[in-house]
Structures are given as structure tokens and as C-alpha cells.
Amino acid sequence: MPLALRSLFGALVILSFAAGKAWAVDIGETRWGFDGGATPQCFNLLSVLVINPGPTLFEGKLELCESIGGGRRVGAVLAEVLYIAPNSSRWVQFYPYVKEPYEEWWLEWGRRAGERADVRRPVLQNQGSVMLVDSDDSLSVGRSIRQFPDHLFPPTATATDGLKVVLLDHVPQWEESRRQSFYDWLYRGGRLHILKDVDGAYPHFTTQLAELNTPAERFRVGNGEVIRHDRSRSRIDRAFVDKLSSESHPLRESTDTEAVKTKAKPVNAPPAWRAAAGAVPSDPLFPDLCGGIFAFLKTLSRPHHNWVLIYAMAIVYVVTVVPGVHYLGRKRFDYRLVYATLVGLIVLFSVGFAYFGRRGHKEASAVNTLAVARQLPGGAWDVTSWSNVFVINGADYEIVHSGSGRLYSTAQTFEAVNGTIRNGSSGRFDVDIPPFSSQPFLARMKVNGDRNLLKVREFSAMGKALTKLVLEPTNNFPRPADPAIVYVLSGDRLQPMEWSNGQLELSGSASEPLTEFFASIPWESLSPFAIRNARLVGRAPQDEGPPPFEDLLRPLMAWSLDLRKHGDIPTYRLPDDRLRLFVWSQLPDNLKVEDKLMGSQQGRVLFLIDVLKPVKP
Numbered sequence: 117m118p119l120a121l122r123s124l125f126g127a128l129v130i131l132s133f134a135a136g137k138a139w140a141v142d143i144g145e146t147r148w149g150f151d152g153g154a155t156p157q158c159f160n161l162l163s164v165l166v167i168n169p170g171p172t173l174f175e176g177k178l179e180l181c182e183s184i185g186g187g188r189r190v191g192a193v194l195a196e197v198l199y200i201a202p203n204s205s206r207w208v209q210f211y212p213y214v215k216e217p218y219e220e221w222w223l224e225w226g227r228r229a230g231e232r233a234d235v236r237r238p239v240l241q242n243q244g245s246v247m248l249v250d251s252d253d254s255l256s257v258g259r260s261i262r263q264f265p266d267h268l269f270p271p272t273a274t275a276t277d278g279l280k281v282v283l284l285d286h287v288p289q290w291e292e293s294r295r296q297s298f299y300d301w302l303y304r305g306g307r308l309h310i311l312k313d314v315d316g317a318y319p320h321f322t323t324q325l326a327e328l329n330t331p332a333e334r335f336r337v338g339n340g341e342v343i344r345h346d347r348s349r350s351r352i353d354r355a356f357v358d359k360l361s362s363e364s365h366p367l368r369e370s371t372d373t374e375a376v377k378t379k380a381k382p383v384n385a386p387p388a389w390r391a392a393a394g395a396v397p398s399d400p401l402f403p404d405l406c407g408g409i410f411a412f413l414k415t416l417s418r419p420h421h422n423w424v425l426i427y428a429m430a431i432v433y434v435v436t437v438v439p440g441v442h443y444l445g446r447k448r449f450d451y452r453l454v455y456a457t458l459v460g461l462i463v464l465f466s467v468g469f470a471y472f473g474r475r476g477h478k479e480a481s482a483v484n485t486l487a488v489a490r491q492l493p494g495g496a497w498d499v500t501s502w503s504n505v506f507v508i509n510g511a512d513y514e515i516v517h518s519g520s521g522r523l524y525s526t527a528q529t530f531e532a533v534n535g536t537i538r539n540g541s542s543g544r545f546d547v548d549i550p551p552f553s554s555q556p557f558l559a560r561m562k563v564n565g566d567r568n569l570l571k572v573r574e575f576s577a578m579g580k581a582l583t584k585l586v587l588e589p590t591n592n593f594p595r596p597a598d599p600a601i602v603y604v605l606s607g608d609r610l611q612p613m614e615w616s617n618g619q620l621e622l623s624g625s626a627s628e629p630l631t632e633f634f635a636s637i638p639w640e641s642l643s644p645f646a647i648r649n650a651r652l653v654g655r656a657p658q659d660e661g662p663p664p665f666e667d668l669l670r671p672l673m674a675w676s677l678d679l680r681k682h683g684d685i686p687t688y689r690l691p692d693d694r695l696r697l698f699v700w701s702q703l704p705d706n707l708k709v710e711d712k713l714m715g716s717q718q719g720r721v722l723f724l725i726d727v728l729k730p731v732k733p
Contacts, residue, residue, distance in 0.1 A: 272521030481715030
């Protein structure tokens with residue numbers, strides 16, 4: 117090799133090595149959730165410290181991948197674009213949906229050796245109490261309670277589903293998005309314990325969090341609760357933390373076992389009620405809620421092929437191609453005629469199969485959606501939606517919704533999905549969907565709305581039982597489905613409401629305790645296997661008419677109340693100062709996928725609307 121070529125080759129090797137070193141990063145630390153664990157069947161927070169030890173800017177993409185043993189990727193990739201200055205580091209946050217204890221995760225920032233790091237498998241648990249601390253705070257509370265750096269609190273409340281209890285003794289230096297996220301988390305149902313600082317004074321909050329300065333020992337913020345303690349961080353011990361953990365949910369009565377046992381039990385109680393009353397208190401209501409809903413939504417786009425014609429075509433195809441073409445060859449016809457006949461038959465039958473297969477789907481793409489929407493401050497809605505996209509034209513689709521804090525997941529544990537998810541303020545799901553196939557996905561988002569939804573015209577109660585309730589909905593009230601279904605929850609009893617002259621009034625039906633209302637649900641039929649075999653609530657989706665979305669109304673009501681085990685049902689009680697409406701509504705436009713290529717979109721939304729009881733003068 118000439119000297120000039122050797123020199124050029126050596127320079128290229130040196131440059132490529134230098135470039136490789138310049139683009140290298142290290143993973144310094146990973147944090148699951150807020151207390152080191154992950155909540156199953158939930159979007160979870162994963163904080164990753166990325167270090168750029170090199171002298172040049174790192175500009176690239178960090179991807180979080182999932183597998184179920186053996187290294188085979190499942191689901192879609194979660195990606196974040198990174199810019200890290202030389203000799204610096206940055207925290208990056210992902211929001212994966214965690215389902216099973218045997219899921220494995222890893223990070224990639226390239227395809228070369230050394231550009232991958234395994235992420236420790238999370239411990240699946242209900243997250244405990246967490247104390248938010250300043251990253252520069254040298255004070256410690258020991259091992260009695262988990263600490264979480266306040267600057268890592270997610271900027272969207274849609275990523276805080278697993279967080280239940282927070283302790284705070286200072287004012288975090290948050291930007292507006294994190295302050296609003298924390299307030300939304302509290303308003304939605306969180307529990308906040310405020311402690312005194314080192315100087316013996318309570319922290320003084322401003323802007324969105326000014327409401328936390330209320331001097332009362334206990335007060336509510338929306339569905340959440342704030343408790344002020346006359347103690348500082350130094351006095352936190354194991355007994356104090358155990359007391360916090362043993363306290364019931366702010367919107368539930370005591371879960372004392374004896375109290376549950378002494379509840380009146382109906383004669384010949386069905387098995388579901390007996391389970392709710394404590395027979396199997398640890399038995400989960402929803403072993404795989406996503407899988408069950410996805411299986412149900414897929415049945416709504418089930419093709420109705422003319423199988424008699426398709427099988428007949430297959431038989432004719434096999435007969436003409438195999439013995440037919442062989443017969444032509446044996447008769448010593450021109451080989452060009454034989455090959456032309458073979459190619460022609462393949463093309464003809466391929467077109468025929470494609471055409472009649474398309475006709476079986478009625479040549480229409482469709483999106484079917486089920487969603488639950490909870491109220492947030494200012495009239496906004498915290499939305500969880502399950503959707504199934506069926507397309508007839510294979511293409512790369514961009515799945516995106518309106519609203520903020522968008523999180524997406526395929527909630528998939530079996531198959532790889534050729535797609536990329538970007539979560540957060542500009543979240544979207546880019547996915548390649550093959551022709552005549554479905555792609556289910558789960559989404560979380562915050563959608564703007566109007567706070568003026570209804571007016572209380574008449575209200576009366578005898579003890580804890582409602583006797584009269586008349587509500588006047590405004591034009592902003594969710595558009596009811598057909599048939600219109602509205603329930604009102606008072607304490608632990610549900611009662612249907614009906615429309616009358618543009619108003620909502622209590623129906624003539626008697627109220628039911630939650631234990632009886634949910635006893636009609638065959639929980640075992642909510643599994644993906646049962647739904648795929650058309651055994652949901654004892655019947656299959658009809659070939660004609662509207663899809664039977666109502667079959668999942670009561671399970672979604674139970675899920676929206678945060679009932680996760682059978683033992684949760686008899687212990688739930690709404691505070692006495694409020695009522696809760698469950699409004700079964702048509703899918704509004706602002707919850708549809710913003711892609712006109714998706715075709716028709718339909719579905720149902722369960723809106724949860726809290727109404728404060730009028731105070732007697």
C-alpha cells in the first residue's frame with residue numbers, strides 16, 4: 117500500500133475513534149418511581165442521570181426498551197432527544213407503563229458496543245409515603261421514610277398515578293409546570309403532610325400553591341387532603357411513618373377488619389359480594405385491565421368475511437396451480453406459456469383474496485375508545501383512555517391528542533411494535549401499522565374544559581340518604597350517550613338519575629350500596645382470554661347496531677374509584693360534604709386522535725363530576 121493511502125487510512129481510523137469517544141455517554145444513576153419501586157398496571161416515573169464525560173457536545177437520542185426475558189424487545193420504544201454539554205450531566209425522565217414483575221428494561225443511545233446500559237428491574241409495590249427534599253439539603257430523616265429530590269418531581273400530573281402520600285417541610289423552587297403538576301396531583305386525590313422547617317415555622321407557599329397556607333390542621337383541596345403537623349423533620353420516626361401508612365385513604369372510611377365484618381350482609385349474597393366483604397381481600401379486581409379492554413375494543417372492529425367464498429377460492433387456487441400447471445408442463449406446452457399461466461394465476465388470486473378480504477372489513481378504518489375523565493382545577497380533565505386503531509392502509513401513523521402531559525404506551529408484553537413513543541408536553545406515538553390490522557394503545561393526558569358544568573336547583577336528604585336532587589346542566593356539560601346513563605354517589609350508595617325537561621333528577625329506583633351495585637360484575641370475564649372468546653358479561657358484540665360499550669361501564673366505575681381489590685369495595689365512602697356524578701358520555705372531539713387518516717372514531721367516556729352539597733343557611 118502506498119504511503120499516502122496508509123496515512124489517509126490511519127487518519128480515518130483516528131478520526132472515527134475520536135468521534136466515537138466524543139459521542140459516548142455514561143448512565144450514572146436510575147431511580148424508579150418516587151420510593152424506588154413501581155406501581156403495577158400504571159404509568160411510572162423512571163429518572164435517569166446521563167453523564168457526558170467527553171470534551172464535546174453530546175447530541176443524540178436515548179431510548180428505553182423493554183423485554184420479557186431472552187432479550188427480545190416487546191412494545192414500542194420510548195425515546196428522548198438529548199443535548200448534553202461537555203463534562204456535564206443531565207437528568208432524563210421516562211414514563212413507562214409497567215405491567216408484570218418479569219419485565220426487563222435497558223437504555224440505548226446507539227448501536228455500537230458499549231452504547232447500552234441495563235436498568236435494574238423495579239420492585240412492584242404500592243408506593244409508600246415519600247418526603248420531598250431539596251437536592252442541596254444536607255439534613256436527613258434516616259431510613260424511616262423514603263426521600264425524593266423535589267427537582268425530579270414530574271412536570272405533569274399524568275405521571276404521578278402511583279404517588280399517594282407526600283411529606284413537605286419547605287417551598288420547592290419549582291417552575292410553573294411543576295407547581296401546577298403538584299397541585300393537580302393533590303387536587304385529584306393525593307394526601308399532603310406539611311411539617312415545620314428547621315426554624316419551627318411552616319413553609320409559606322405562593323402562586324398556584326398559596327391555598328396550602330390555610331391555617332387549619334386538616335383541610336381538603338379538591339379530592340385531596342392536607343394535614344399540618346406540629347413537628348419538624350428531625351422528629352420523624354418509624355412510629356410516625358407507620359401511623360401515616362395505617363391511615364385510610366382520605367376519601368374512604370376506616371378499613372378496620374371488624375368494621376367490615378359487622379356490615380349487614382344480604383341473604384344469599386352472590387360470590388362477588390362475599391369476596392368484596394373480605395373472603396378474598398387480596399384478590400385483585402383487575403388482573404389485566406388493559407389487556408381486557410384492548411381485547412374488547414378489538415372485537416368492535418372484528419371482520420365479517422365471506423368465508424365460504426374465500427375457502428372456495430383457496431380450493432380452486434390449489435387445484436389450478438398445483439395439478440393444473442403441472443398438467444400443462446407434462447403436455448409439453450411452451451415453457452413460456454406455463455410460466456405465464458403460473459404467474460397469472462398467482463396475481464389473479466392474490467388480487468381476489470385482497471379484494472374480498474378488504475370487503476370483509478367494509479373498507480373503513482376506525483378508532484374505538486373507552487376513557488375515564490376526572491376533574492382538575494380550573495375545569496380541566498385528567499383523562500385515561502384505551503383505544504384500538506384499525507386501518508386498511510398500511511402506513512406510518514402519528515397518534516397524538518390535544519391537551520398536555522400526553523403519555524402513551526402499547527401496554528404490550530408479548531409482541532414488538534414498530535413504533536416510537538415520545539412522552540411529555542409534546543408527547544406522541546409514531547407507529548407503523550400494517551394493512552388490515554389493529555394497534556391498541558393506552559394514553560394519559562390533561563385536557564382543558566369548563567368549570568361551569570351544572571347548577572344545584574334542589575337538594576334534600578334524610579340522614580345520609582338522598583331524597584331530592586335536581587341539577588341543571590349548562591351547555592358545557594358532557595353530551596350523554598344513547599341511552600343516557602347517569603349515576604350519583606352519596607356516601608357508599610349509588611342511585612340512577614334521569615333527564616326531565618332538560619334537568620337531571622333522581623330516578624324512582626332505590627339506591628344501592630356499592631357492594632350490591634358491583635356484585636353484578638362477573639370479574640372473571642374481564643380477562644383478555646374471556647373477552648376474545650366473546651364471553652364478556654354473558655354475550656358477544658352484536659353484528660349490527662351500536663357497539664355494546666355499556667358492558668364495561670360498571671368495571672370502569674369501580675376502577676375510577678381506585679378500587680383495586682375485592683376488599684376495597686365495602687370500605688369505600690365518599691366524604692359527606694359532596695356527591696359524585698358518573699356521566700356516561702359520547703366521545704368528544706377533543707379526546708379523538710388528531711389524524712384524519714384514522715377514519716371514523718367512536719367511543720364512550722366516563723366523566724366524574726363532584727358536586728358540593730349546599731350548605732344550610
